[in-house]
């Protein structure tokens with residue numbers, strides 16, 4: 233192999249990036265988001281800066297494999313477009329995908345990817361072509377390392393991306409499964425926070441938290457956030473949760489000022505089904521509030537899922553504990569009367585659902601410091617009103633339902649079965665829509681995951697002689 237045949241890294245990089253330098257004013261430096269180092273391919277290194285970097289036999293690839301840079305017996309079996317490496321807009325917070333387009337195989341760390349299938353690349357991954365043992369490239373990810381402090385078993389299976397937000401008990405990050413490329417939300421709950429609260433919440437220890445989390449993993453309902461995985465470490469519990477791209481209900485209400493009666497009903501219908509499912513399983517949520525209701529899409533008519541249940545009794549994001557620090561809002565009066573101690577019935581969730589419905593329909597809170605008296609006092613007396621102008625356009629039957637749900641005496645407060653049978657929810661159009669959203673979700677969950685091994689993607693390799 234002569235010196236000229238070795239691809240000149242510098243020249244290759246310049247030509248791949250020329251599209252950027254043609255911009256007339258203020259040429260933007262392309263972001264080099266990854267690098268390929270040649271192994272059996274005679275290439276020293278190649279900077280990756282275009283969004284989609286293709287490799288194959290054809291001349292129009294970003295890297296053309298020819299007899300000059302790969303051994304002849306391998307080259308003859310290379311496809312025109314063998315594989316592609318891409319990073320959306322070169323954005324370093326996004327994962328790097330490798331997609332196999334070949335007939336004779338692209339392999340990642342010795343395992344075939346499969347025609348048209350994608351995987352997420354990780355730093356130091358080895359890409360082979362034609363045969364698992366024909367190592368062609370080593371990939372280097374030049375993006376920031378978001379995985380520090382996160383256990384290897386998570387980083388090896390998931391690409392750790394941007395922070396979605398943080399709550400009282402830890403950080404939530406967007407992660408991507410490297411094999412299926414599916415997005416998830418990874419919630420890290422720090423155990424020191426759990427144990428701090430444990431002293432307040434009757435010494436529930438972290439093994440109990442894990443047990444509770446394992447129960448949550450078994451739950452399966454279209455309106456309940458699915459927990460896909462849990463990793464228990466000495467410092468933290470990591471939960472891999474279904475990712476909801478539509479944001480939370482609080483943000484939705486704030487952005488719309490308030491929700492129409494129809495959309496409020498659609499959302500409430502789904503929340504009630506989630507709560508019925510949990511109650512039938514003997515689980516009380518205890519921390520229902522719009523922040524804990526996540527939406528599937530940004531559309532008005534969308535599926536929602538209730539999140540953050542079960543663990544609320546262990547961690548200090550529990551409204552019960554917040555209540556004791558001075559911000560109740562969604563908490564039932566019996567919890568306040570017991571100063572957050574003692575056990576409560578499922579009726580605490582009915583109260584919170586009533587507050588959530590009030591908030592959806594009016595964009596205001598039934599109980600608030602702004603009303604001049606301490607919130608806890610308002611709640612204990614069930615002191616709220618429909619005086620805000622927003623209520624003028626809301627039906628009387630909706631208001632009656634709220635009044636029933638916000639009954640101070642929990643023995644007289646209805647249960648979830650009653651709510652689901654309520655006249656306000658007997659709206660065929662909304663019920664049909666809600667059922668369809670849930671049904672679609674159930675069909676999606678039952679379908680095999682993309683890129684999963686139970687799809688028959690392993691075509692037998694074809695030996696093609698082109699030379």
Ligand SMILES: Nc1ncnc2c1ncn2[C@@H]1O[C@H](COP(=O)(O)OP(=O)(O)OP(=O)(O)O)[C@@H](O)[C@H]1O
Pocket residue numbers: 396397398399400401402403404417419457473474475476477479480523524526539540549550
């Ligand atoms: N499964 C998810 N999919 C998408 N975003 C999520 C998911 N879970 C949480 N988030 C987002 O992450 C952020 C933090 O969530 P987290 O549940 O930790 O806190 P919170 O419920 O907002 O507050 P707190 O923990 O104090 O109750 C929120 O903005 C939420 O919208």
